[in-house]
Amino acid sequence: MKNQLLHVFRNTPFGRETLLQSVYFCRMTKTPINVYIPEFPQFLMYFEKEIVTVDLDRAFLRDPETAREHAEQIIRSQGLKPNFFTPKRFTASTLPDIPVDFRYMTCPRTISNLSTKVSLGYIGPRVRNIIKNASFPVIIPSPVYKEWKRITVFFGGSANAINAFKAGIKISQLSGLPLTLFTEIEDPYTEESYRDILRENMLYDEIEKGNVNWLFFDKGRLMEDLYNVPHDALIVVGAYGHGLIKELFFGSTLETIQSVLPNSMVIVGPNFL
Amino acid sequence: MAAGRGLRLSPRYIFYSMDERLKLIIIGAIVGIFGGLASVALNRSLRYVSEILNTIRHVRYAPLLPAIGAAFSSIFLRHVVRDLGAHSVPEVIYSVSRKGGLLRLRSSFSRLVSGFLTIASGGSAGPEAPVVISGASIGSNIGTIFNLRDRQREVIVGCGAAAAIASIFNAPFAGIAFSLEVILGEWTIINLAPIAIASVVGTEVSRILQGNQIPFHHRIFHSGALDLVACIGLAALTSLGSIILIRLLKMAESHFKKVTSIFWLRAALGGLIVGIIGLFLPQVLGEGYEVIRRVIGEQYSPGIVISGFATLGKIVATSLTIGSGGSGGLFAPCLVIGSLMGLFYQSTIASVFPSVMWAGESYFALLGMAGVLSSVLQAPLTGIFLVVEITGGYDFIVPVVLVSVISATISHYFEPFSVYHQELIRRGELLRPRTDARVLAELSVMELLEKDCLLVHPEMRLKEFVSIVQRSHRNYFPVVDSKTGSFLGMIHLDDVRPYLFNPGLYESVIVGEIMNTNIYTVSPDDELADIISVFDREHTWSLPVVQDGKFLGLISKATLMDHYRKELIVQEEK
Numbered sequence: 067m068k069n070q071l072l073h074v075f076r077n078t079p080f081g082r083e084t085l086l087q088s089v090y091f092c093r094m095t096k097t098p099i100n101v102y103i104p105e106f107p108q109f110l111m112y113f114e115k116e117i118v119t120v121d122l123d124r125a126f127l128r129d130p131e132t133a134r135e136h137a138e139q140i141i142r143s144q145g146l147k148p149n150f151f152t153p154k155r156f157t158a159s160t161l162p163d164i165p166v167d168f169r170y171m172t173c174p175r176t177i178s179n180l181s182t183k184v185s186l187g188y189i190g191p192r193v194r195n196i197i198k199n200a201s202f203p204v205i206i207p208s209p210v211y212k213e214w215k216r217i218t219v220f221f222g223g224s225a226n227a228i229n230a231f232k233a234g235i236k237i238s239q240l241s242g243l244p245l246t247l248f249t250e251i252e253d254p255y256t257e258e259s260y261r262d263i264l265r266e267n268m269l270y271d272e273i274e275k276g277n278v279n280w281l282f283f284d285k286g287r288l289m290e291d292l293y294n295v296p297h298d299a300l301i302v303v304g305a306y307g308h309g310l311i312k313e314l315f316f317g318s319t320l321e322t323i324q325s326v327l328p329n330s331m332v333i334v335g336p337n338f339l
Numbered sequence: 340m341a342a343g344r345g346l347r348l349s350p351r352y353i354f355y356s357m358d359e360r361l362k363l364i365i366i367g368a369i370v371g372i373f374g375g376l377a378s379v380a381l382n383r384s385l386r387y388v389s390e391i392l393n394t395i396r397h398v399r400y401a402p403l404l405p406a407i408g409a410a411f412s413s414i415f416l417r418h419v420v421r422d423l424g425a426h427s428v429p430e431v432i433y434s435v436s437r438k439g440g441l442l443r444l445r446s447s448f449s450r451l452v453s454g455f456l457t458i459a460s461g462g463s464a465g466p467e468a469p470v471v472i473s474g475a476s477i478g479s480n481i482g483t484i485f486n487l488r489d490r491q492r493e494v495i496v497g498c499g500a501a502a503a504i505a506s507i508f509n510a511p512f513a514g515i516a517f518s519l520e521v522i523l524g525e526w527t528i529i530n531l532a533p534i535a536i537a538s539v540v541g542t543e544v545s546r547i548l549q550g551n552q553i554p555f556h557h558r559i560f561h562s563g564a565l566d567l568v569a570c571i572g573l574a575a576l577t578s579l580g581s582i583i584l585i586r587l588l589k590m591a592e593s594h595f596k597k598v599t600s601i602f603w604l605r606a607a608l609g610g611l612i613v614g615i616i617g618l619f620l621p622q623v624l625g626e627g628y629e630v631i632r633r634v635i636g637e638q639y640s641p642g643i644v645i646s647g648f649a650t651l652g653k654i655v656a657t658s659l660t661i662g663s664g665g666s667g668g669l670f671a672p673c674l675v676i677g678s679l680m681g682l683f684y685q686s687t688i689a690s691v692f693p694s695v696m697w698a699g700e701s702y703f704a705l706l707g708m709a710g711v712l713s714s715v716l717q718a719p720l721t722g723i724f725l726v727v728e729i730t731g732g733y734d735f736i737v738p739v740v741l742v743s744v745i746s747a748t749i750s751h752y753f754e755p756f757s758v759y760h761q762e763l764i765r766r767g768e769l770l771r772p773r774t775d776a777r778v779l780a781e782l783s784v785m786e787l788l789e790k791d792c793l794l795v796h797p798e799m800r801l802k803e804f805v806s807i808v809q810r811s812h813r814n815y816f817p818v819v820d821s822k823t824g825s826f827l828g829m830i831h832l833d834d835v836r837p838y839l840f841n842p843g844l845y846e847s848v849i850v851g852e853i854m855n856t857n858i859y860t861v862s863p864d865d866e867l868a869d870i871i872s873v874f875d876r877e878h879t880w881s882l883p884v885v886q887d888g889k890f891l892g893l894i895s896k897a898t899l900m901d902h903y904r905k906e907l908i909v910q911e912e913k
Contacts, residue, residue, distance in 0.1 A: 098887050108423050112438045121421050161423045
């Protein structure tokens, strides 16, 4: 796996905001950035079990002559070294293959539709497909650049939530920012049930060391409880439940979170390594 | 109770604990059914629509039909299903070669529809390429559903391709040969069994739905030794025709790209020229099976000049249709070109040697078909089996083999690679099983990275360096900047040997003075095949791996060879 973040650059004001978010993430986690400036309207990502065809919206191909310069300016302004990804493999002459062994990838909420469709509550089908198949977490930045000062992991006890917690710890350790665990207690579980899950997965050490602040909410009103999530937190959340239906659609917790919170999010899919 | 539960054997459990070969055979049969159905669907639709369109081929606007069909085909692929893939068969080979047989689900129907639009409207192409990618994609996705490993999925992709070819031509052996020779490039028993089953199932599906018919019936031949000698000349002619076809295809593709960047206009332009050619030579339009039927049935005797022009016309029309972006395959055009070429050849030798009793037009037409197909595909077995099966001509297998092999050999000299493999070979993407390139492609630089090297800094004195040398078991010492960590160069033990035995220099020489900065570095993304050539070119045993200016580790020839051997064993076991 390459210790890099892949960013597909859109040479528009909206794309600038997204790149700024990626650069900030890279700066905080000391991860090199690798920018792909598309030359073709489509690219393929060959995951282990599925090929994801990413149809880019037209804005990704806009003003190719200034795209590289703009991206370089933004990256350098944040003190990072720009790296540009050039596809080596092509399924067809106009259909590049993008590797899937990056550590992170940034996707706006939609990659195939015009950016005017970007809004809370909407994550495009291609982005969902990438999340479903990727072994790396996908960063979904907020529409406007905003620095985050803390990390909040949503933990509901599922396998994906455990992966989200692992990803959150990693980001917290790399960035030195505090980590908060946010748990909405669901029947028939208790606080202790959730603690046991972490113990079983040998992750309770982090809690015992006092590195994590764990907030429990037991009113069963997630929408209202989300108000407690700080505005300047990076949200880390697991995607997908266990069943077939939940594999096809996001779990409802994620849907609620992504519909309500305007924060930048890191979504950890079921194939996270 | 518990024991009862333990003994319960679910179908899922039985299937997943089954012998691998049996499992692949069962999945191959399932793929064979769907591959066969896809072929029948395209074949039936083409026949139905072609019959309707044939009634208006004589009207003034008829040349526009192939243009409209090609444009719609292109628009459908680009805008409706957004399938921007390569020509169908190379895409399947690429997926087998590089991507563990993964193909997109949309390819299972997209090329069928686009191929239908191109061919039914009169474009000079065949339905085989669309059904091959459709069958292969069905196989790939069924393989994924069954959770198959890469190597197993590749075989199932081969099953889909075999079933499609077997079904569309009612030719099971040709399906097997095509899959093994062209798609997988590997003849092993583990491949053969499921592919043979898929091929047979695909053929049966076609026979149930369309009847068991030999597509091109021929009369009984009375051939002699002279006919056999004449085959050599025909083989030379068919190889010439194949070379012209392959080169014209390449030319058309590159020239149309220059004419306009609007893809549908490009396809329409190609279709329009084909339509105009079709006004004068209607034989060139469509898949051309009717032409073959008439030639083989000896109901088509246009004479030397017309058959010569028809041959050239079909070559040009096929190049234009496919080169301009139309959707379709080369099998059918190759068969038409071969049959017309055989006819031309027979007419020529009959007029030059009028006293000789030649075997007949259909004899040479059949041999011509085998010759052109074998040459263009560089797959003589596929050519032989296909022609023998679609004509029921088992009685003349000797001349078919002769023409196929000679023709493929001659054209191999001028065009060394199959029309399907050329582009992949140029890009270095054709990795056949058990070849060096394939084994190396399964490994990555990061897997071979040796991180146990001791780093030194340029300002370090020789004395300190010598103490590091004493602790190290390696001969290479990477030099990195002590502040930024950037890679600066390397020191090989040989570089410092002159200084080692002169303690007087220990305090006065620093590492920066003796390091070698002219070092070839590799990146984690580099291909191992390329790195091996660097080892050879630089005459070195180790190379530094550097990313973003930072030293990651060393890659050595010895480790690479060790992993190569292990990977080879793994691939053999698979």
